[in-house]
Amino acid sequence: MSNAVSALQGAVAPGEVTVREGGLQGMITLRGDLSNAKLKSVCKTVTGANFPKMGEAKMSGDNALAWMSPDEMLILVPHSDVADAIAKIDKALKGQHYLAENLSDARAIIMVEGTFAREVMAKLAPVDLHPDTFKPGDFRRTRLGQVAAAFWMKDDDTFAVICFRSVADYTFRLLAAGAKGGAVGHF
Amino acid sequence: MLTLNCPYCGVDADETDLHGEGEAHLKRFGPNSTDDEFHDYLFQRQNPKGVHFERWRHVYGCGKFFHAARCTATLEVFGTYLAQTLEPPQDIKDKITAKRPSWTWGNFS
Ligand SMILES: [Zn+2]
Numbered sequence: 001m002s003n004a005v006s007a008l009q010g011a012v013a014p015g016e017v018t019v020r021e022g023g024l025q026g027m028i029t030l031r032g033d034l035s036n037a038k039l040k041s042v043c044k045t046v047t048g049a050n051f052p053k054m055g056e057a058k059m060s061g062d063n064a065l066a067w068m069s070p071d072e073m074l075i076l077v078p079h080s081d082v083a084d085a086i087a088k089i090d091k092a093l094k095g096q097h098y099l100a101e102n103l104s105d106a107r108a109i110i111m112v113e114g115t116f117a118r119e120v121m122a123k124l125a126p127v128d129l130h131p132d133t134f135k136p137g138d139f140r141r142t143r144l145g146q147v148a149a150a151f152w153m154k155d156d157d158t159f160a161v162i163c164f165r166s167v168a169d170y171t172f173r174l175l176a177a178g179a180k181g182g183a184v185g186h187f
Numbered sequence: 188m189l190t191l192n193c194p195y196c197g198v199d200a201d202e203t204d205l206h207g208e209g210e211a212h213l214k215r216f217g218p219n220s221t222d223d224e225f226h227d228y229l230f231q232r233q234n235p236k237g238v239h240f241e242r243w244r245h246v247y248g249c250g251k252f253f254h255a256a257r258c259t260a261t262l263e264v265f266g267t268y269l270a271q272t273l274e275p276p277q278d279i280k281d282k283i284t285a286k287r288p289s290w291t292w293g294n295f296s
Contacts, residue, residue, distance in 0.1 A: 069249035141248045
């Protein structure tokens, strides 16, 4: 069996705000009825995270649940646990209308860490990132520069960014350039 | 810059997060319709100066289609609403009437 490698193999752009590829990350797209009790319960079982409301990501250690759309949940678990998690979902939702798909290797995850991480994101996304509006645990699907991306705030100084694998290099360089450009001092 | 609130994910999305999907509330004419009906369905579009109803897609966000009521002359947005409807909801019509008392659009007023 071939070895799985992440898109940027752990690239790091160090600085006052450091941009770091998160390496291999298990990601499952789950589509279905998000109000369904069994669906909610199996999401908690596989991640340990609470079920997010609209526009939220709920974390539990390195696992997370992110609200992607009214019928789509993104499930983050360790890369090696994905098959087991999908098996649990399949068992819990048997007979229902749903889809659970392993998209881990179709995507990349990039961390943006440092005091002005918020401003790095604000330079690139058409999103109101004022501290009163966008807080830790908030999640947003949007674009960064020219490409589709999703991000959430892990804590006051850390954003996690997800993009398609094919544009991982562009997204990484974009974030690194934003970090290198320094703080704006707007927020 | 046009900013529309996506009724599916609650996000204020600017134009660059969205994709315009043309006129709202089109009635489809397909097999068994007349040539004239099919022609109009394909090609005839309203182009008002003023109140207009459009479909938009939150393409970089949740991916859902939704409706928007806005003014093409001033870019004022009267409101957005879900796609699962054949006509604008009453609260949207009321908001438009409050600002453009004599508005009409297609069969709506
Ligand atoms: Zn949306």
